[in-house]
Amino acid sequence: MTEMYLYSFAWQKDEYELSRLEMRTFFNFHVEGNVLMSQKKVEPSRSPYMRLRLDILLEGNTFEQLVETAKQLQLGERTFKIHCLNNSRDAIEPALNRTIRNEYMLQLSYAIEAEPDLEQPDIVLGLAIHDGTFYLGELVAGESVWLKHMQKPEMYSTALSTRDARAIVNIAAPYPDGLKIIDPCCGIGTVLVEAMSMGIHIEGRDMNKRVVWGSRINLRHFGYEPNVEIGPIEEADEGYDVAIIDMPYNLFTHISSELQQSIITNARRIAKRVVIVTIETMDDKIHHANLTIKDRAVLKKGKFERQVLICE
Structure with missing residues (x-):
């Protein structure tokens, strides 16, 4: 049977x-x-x-x-x-x-x-x-593991919820065995915590020293050894199977269109599969980076919306 x-x-x-x-x-x-x-x-x-x-x-x-x-x-x-x-x-x-x-x-x-x-x-x-x-x-x-991660020592108002971050990790790597995964704009590590709590090996990096320190504090708080580097995605090495790019901070930081394009293009350079989370429509930038959108969803929180895009 x-x-x-x-x-x-x-x-x-x-x-x-x-x-x-x-x-x-x-x-x-x-x-x-x-x-x-x-x-x-x-x-x-x-x-x-x-x-x-x-x-x-x-x-x-x-x-x-x-x-x-x-x-x-x-x-x-x-x-x-x-x-x-x-x-x-x-x-x-x-x-x-x-x-x-x-x-x-x-x-x-x-x-x-x-x-x-x-x-x-x-x-x-x-x-x-x-x-x-x-x-x-x-x-x-099932056990609601993500609920244990809601209260972190370091918080960031625009970070993904632990619940959403967990779903996005699953979308990026439903069967993660043997995969090399990176979150190159990791912020305070919400995605990293959820991935590691599922036994998924993941690396993080961010160009902002302050949030990298925060991500390391958060990871250690939950008992995980941080593997987080300081530096922009442009300096990340190639050879990853999956990159998770969360770009919600665009609403709060005056990030240029050129920098957005650079992040997406470099995600394409370092990884075979890219999951992008964004509050802006970035289809043109994704296509310009020679990525194809394979699937997508809209995540709503009241009037606030994020797009989740699977790109290869």
Whole structure:
């Protein structure tokens, strides 16, 4: 049987486009709703929008069929409990009332040849009904890791939120193993912290000494060894797989059009793939740097908008 995973997502209204862009980079397609099925295995704590992953063990066209197959489930000495995901909190449709959920969980518990433990089970089995099919699998819940990074020793009013930064790192490098990644305009290190918290090796640099010092302080505060250099992107060496360029500061710093072009052109020089975050439309500058925009999204915060562009 081919391994299959069910994912559940949640997002704020203004985050919809960014959540779909992240979804496309992970899975090569997106769904309009909040449930996605895929053969690709992604750790749900990586994404600020992914609530859970169900590692499917059994499925049935009817509940009775699922119960019959559950009798063959081998858990060994592990204890278990069952959690039905078709409820208002987990938001998988159709929502079932508590009486029906409890009855389903009870019947499955009787069918499984293992010891139930509602307090401290070795494994949590998730029951989900999606598109008319009944699924049972190991439940892996996501953790909101980025919330721990919101309060930094060094703050910068125009920096990306930790939630947005985490999504942008995933968009830049959904499968980062073996990749060489740089944030050459790293500011106080919001992107660096999120990347490192996911175990992603990343280098940083910035031409502003003050913010480089701030990024080093922030990284050490969260237990990460900073790899951040002082200097403009023009001095960065070539040979990176991915560069993440956050340019929101243009609203607050009188940066010239020529410098904007230089940043994008040098990003193209040093990296094969460039993810650009900008509050201005920069399509012409991107094309002038011989980059092609492969995908994009608009991230909204009230009236404030950022464009997120994947370029190669």
